[in-house]
Amino acid sequence: MVIIWSVPTLGLFISSFRTRFDIQTTGWWNIFPHREWATTDTYNVQELGLDPSGVMEVEGVTGTFEELREGVMSPEGGKRVTWVGNRRLGRIEVQERIWTTTWNFSLDNYKQVLLGSQIPVTRPDGTVEMTPGQNMPQAFLNSLAVAVPSTIIPILIAAFAAYAFAWMNFPGRRIMFILVVGLIVVPLQIALVPILRDYNSLRLNGTFLAIWLAHTGFGLALATYLLFNYIRTLPRETLESAFIDGASHFTIFLKLVLPLSVPALASFFIFQFLWVWNDYLVALTFLGVDPSYKVLTQRLADLTGTFGNDWHLLTAGAFVTMILPLIVFFSLQRYFVRGMLAGSVKG
Amino acid sequence: MAQAESVKGSPTGQAPKPKTALELISWLGRLLLAIAIPFIAFAVLYAGFIWLRDSNAPRWLIAAVAILWGVGGVAMLYWIFNSIVERLPNQWTARLQPFVFVGPAMAILLWYLALPAVRTFYLSLFGRDGPPRGAGLIESLRSSAFVGLDNYAAIFSERLLTEALRNNLMWIIIGSTMSVVIGLIVAVLADRSKFERVAKSLIFLPMAISFVGASVIWNFVYEVRPEGSAQIGILNALTVALGGQPHPWDKWVQIAPWNNVFLILIVIWLQAGYAMVLYSAALKGIPEEIMEAARVDGATEVQAFFRIMIPSIAGTIITVWTTVVIFTLKIFDVVWVMTGGQFGTHVIATQFYRQSFTFRNSGYGSAIAIILLLTVIPVMIYNLKQFREQEAF
Numbered sequence: 226m227v228i229i230w231s232v233p234t235l236g237l238f239i240s241s242f243r244t245r246f247d248i249q250t251t252g253w254w255n256i257f258p259h260r261e262w263a264t265t266d267t268y269n270v271q272e273l274g275l276d277p278s279g280v281m282e283v284e285g286v287t288g289t290f291e292e293l294r295e296g297v298m299s300p301e302g303g304k305r306v307t308w309v310g311n312r313r314l315g316r317i318e319v320q321e322r323i324w325t326t327t328w329n330f331s332l333d334n335y336k337q338v339l340l341g342s343q344i345p346v347t348r349p350d351g352t353v354e355m356t357p358g359q360n361m362p363q364a365f366l367n368s369l370a371v372a373v374p375s376t377i378i379p380i381l382i383a384a385f386a387a388y389a390f391a392w393m394n395f396p397g398r399r400i401m402f403i404l405v406v407g408l409i410v411v412p413l414q415i416a417l418v419p420i421l422r423d424y425n426s427l428r429l430n431g432t433f434l435a436i437w438l439a440h441t442g443f444g445l446a447l448a449t450y451l452l453f454n455y456i457r458t459l460p461r462e463t464l465e466s467a468f469i470d471g472a473s474h475f476t477i478f479l480k481l482v483l484p485l486s487v488p489a490l491a492s493f494f495i496f497q498f499l500w501v502w503n504d505y506l507v508a509l510t511f512l513g514v515d516p517s518y519k520v521l522t523q524r525l526a527d528l529t530g531t532f533g534n535d536w537h538l539l540t541a542g543a544f545v546t547m548i549l550p551l552i553v554f555f556s557l558q559r560y561f562v563r564g565m566l567a568g569s570v571k572g
Numbered sequence: 573m574a575q576a577e578s579v580k581g582s583p584t585g586q587a588p589k590p591k592t593a594l595e596l597i598s599w600l601g602r603l604l605l606a607i608a609i610p611f612i613a614f615a616v617l618y619a620g621f622i623w624l625r626d627s628n629a630p631r632w633l634i635a636a637v638a639i640l641w642g643v644g645g646v647a648m649l650y651w652i653f654n655s656i657v658e659r660l661p662n663q664w665t666a667r668l669q670p671f672v673f674v675g676p677a678m679a680i681l682l683w684y685l686a687l688p689a690v691r692t693f694y695l696s697l698f699g700r701d702g703p704p705r706g707a708g709l710i711e712s713l714r715s716s717a718f719v720g721l722d723n724y725a726a727i728f729s730e731r732l733l734t735e736a737l738r739n740n741l742m743w744i745i746i747g748s749t750m751s752v753v754i755g756l757i758v759a760v761l762a763d764r765s766k767f768e769r770v771a772k773s774l775i776f777l778p779m780a781i782s783f784v785g786a787s788v789i790w791n792f793v794y795e796v797r798p799e800g801s802a803q804i805g806i807l808n809a810l811t812v813a814l815g816g817q818p819h820p821w822d823k824w825v826q827i828a829p830w831n832n833v834f835l836i837l838i839v840i841w842l843q844a845g846y847a848m849v850l851y852s853a854a855l856k857g858i859p860e861e862i863m864e865a866a867r868v869d870g871a872t873e874v875q876a877f878f879r880i881m882i883p884s885i886a887g888t889i890i891t892v893w894t895t896v897v898i899f900t901l902k903i904f905d906v907v908w909v910m911t912g913g914q915f916g917t918h919v920i921a922t923q924f925y926r927q928s929f930t931f932r933n934s935g936y937g938s939a940i941a942i943i944l945l946l947t948v949i950p951v952m953i954y955n956l957k958q959f960r961e962q963e964a965f
Contacts, residue, residue: 226771227767227770230778231774232806233789233790234778234781236792237788237789248804252802252805252806254806366631366632367631370635374638374642374643377643378643381643381647381650382676382680385672386673386674386676386678388673389670390674393669393670393673393674395667395671398670404681407952407955407956408681408685408686410898410955411948412944412945413902414902414941415688415689415692415945416684416688417928417941418692418695418934418941419687419695420683432621433642437642438684439684441684442681442684442685443684445680446681473658474669474673475654475669478673503782503785505783505784505908506904506925509925510929522782525784525785525788526784526908526909529784529788536792536804539788542788543788543789546785547780547781547782547785550780551780553780554780555773558773558776561779562849562853
């Protein structure tokens with residue numbers, strides 16, 4: 226089970242280090258030892274004096290031209306005799322099955338997706354060709370500029386709101402919270418068209434602010450709910466003694482509640498961060514088509530469209546988009562699991 | 573900050589009353605400052621916004637400034653509004669401060685989710701270009717653009733849209749069932765494995781991968797080469813090795829709608845880890861004594877699984893189920909990147925995107941979005957009921 230689950234990712238990872246030519250001609254599993262036909266001897270057809278119109282005898286096998294072209298196994302086995310090329314100018318190859326690995330790795334693919342300028346790429350036949358780089362670091366920075374504020378802003382706003390819901394009394398508190406709970410699962414598709422219209426009239430389209438606010442709006446209900454559930458359980462005595470000491474709500478929130486809520490904040494942080502980083506639909510809708518503002522998921526999706534068969538670009542590109550979430554995921558896995566157990570279902 | 577302290581310092585909490593000329597000047601100065609600070613802040617924020625929108629600075633600088641501006645700006649706004657409110661008489665502070673805390677959240681929720689639901693519904697009652705520009709409500713409803721529920725009728729009668737509904741149903745049934753079942757199997761097995769941690773991490777790992785990334789990964793798994801040449805996609809390599817023919821799996825239109833299954837597999841691959849983690853936690857919560865007692869009474873492992881484990885984690889199963897259902901209901905990225913909805917693989921969300929943004933038919937698009945909203949309403953009601961039962965308020 227674990228193997229089945231890992232194989233797709235592993236294949237992509239291995240392929241990203243293989244050369245363009247290798248990826249296109251052989252499966253990535255060829256890097257593991259496997260048996261393959263390898264040519265041991267080559268003969269010139271004319272030197273052997275073969276007549277391709279009849280039955281020929283070469284290296285202990287007999288066969289017509291057509292048969293030899295398909296390859297004829299030697300009677301004792303283990304060897305294969307093949308006619309390579311056309312009738313007149315072909316050659317005879319004697320092949321044996323040997324254990325082998327295709328084991329040439331390079332960082333060329335990563336260079337191609339990471340650099341922005343023209344990059345020399347050596348073809349299998351030795352010629353050097355210049356190809357444009359994909360300049361993914363730009364998209365990486367865009368992703369960062371989208372994801373970090375889109376994660377912190379909703380947490381901040383939600384934490385304030387959660388504190389107010391948990392520790393302050395004000396008219397409309399209950400109905401507002403019911404609204405929050407109700408909005409958790411509302412699908413964000415519902416908002417795309419109206420919000421896009423608003424952005425158009427506010428001339429916000431294609432700006433970072435637009436997409437931060439959108440992500441904030443779509444993540445806020447869940448964030449408020451989760452943080453409320455946590456902040457509510459903070460010990461009442463601690464907060465009350467702070468009040469008696471004359472601290473204001475703002476000070477208590479900043480100095481006491483935020484530090485105490487770090488576990489809940491962290492688990493929502495990682496949730497929202499992964500969600501925003503991996504988001505495609507919201508970026509596609511609000512960041513638009515300006516290539517210099519595209520985020521990683523958009524760039525990768527573009528690559529699949531325009532270079533659908535250039536696996537050397539796609540594999541490396543995919544790993545560039547995954548590297549940060551994977552780091553976050555592995556370093557904060559504990560918090561992530563905790564967040565999920567707190568019931569994170571998002572609309 | 574100094575002012576804030578002076579306010580808090582006064583025992584009654586009233587704004588300090590000016591007594592001498594000097595105090596009057598300083599009081600006026602503070603008042604001016606209090607008024608000026610928000611304006612300066614807004615000016616700074618607006619300048620930042622314009623710079624970010626129009627600047628040609630190096631990308632890393634823009635990213636860094638954007639992060640600082642965005643996060644710092646929001647924090648600053650809270651601080652400013654709060655200090656304004658705290659400067660007011662005590663009674664007003666108590667009355668207004670909760671709204672400073674809760675207001676921004678409610679405003680954003682209203683703007684981004686609550687109102688759009690109403691506005692989208694309104695748009696869904698009109699033709700492709702929406703209500704006529706500049707017309708009032710009554711006027712719009714009387715205009716020829718008003719089509720009533722025609723868009724909804726179209727969703728259930730036009731072939732492409734019914735196909736999307738059918739596919740989404742497949743997604744929900746197959747996707748959620750498989751995620752739930754596989755997650756459960758893995759959780760039970762992993763619990764007894766020596767490599768529990770490693771195994772769980774590896775199965776959980778796809779959760780961190782974006783749908784677009786996952787699409788690339790699986791495109792590579794499904795990659796097809798003409799018969800006879802070496803297959804570089806592992807699924808076709810296996811099929812050929814077992815004597816089969818290579819197929820383009822998810823783009824295999826002859827077996828439609830079953831080619832959708834190959835897209836659904838991707839989401840199962842992504843979601844099973846989520847299900848597994850929730851189940852593992854629930855399974856760990858089953859008291860060991862109960863399992864022991866069952867074994868002593870001679871229950872087989874299978875019996876223990878169905879009679880004890882399943883009933884005790886029933887709540888978790890329902891949670892996982894609804895989560896995955898909501899997820900698959902809105903599935904977009906995978907289909908959009910893998911097939912673009914061709915080969916009979918459109919789903920509700922891809923049709924929504926196509927109608928709304930490719931064809932610019934806001935009427936259809938909005939109607940589809942409303943259908944999506946309607947389908948999650950049972951979950952919404954369930955959530956609210958849960959909340960009411962908890963009665964935390």
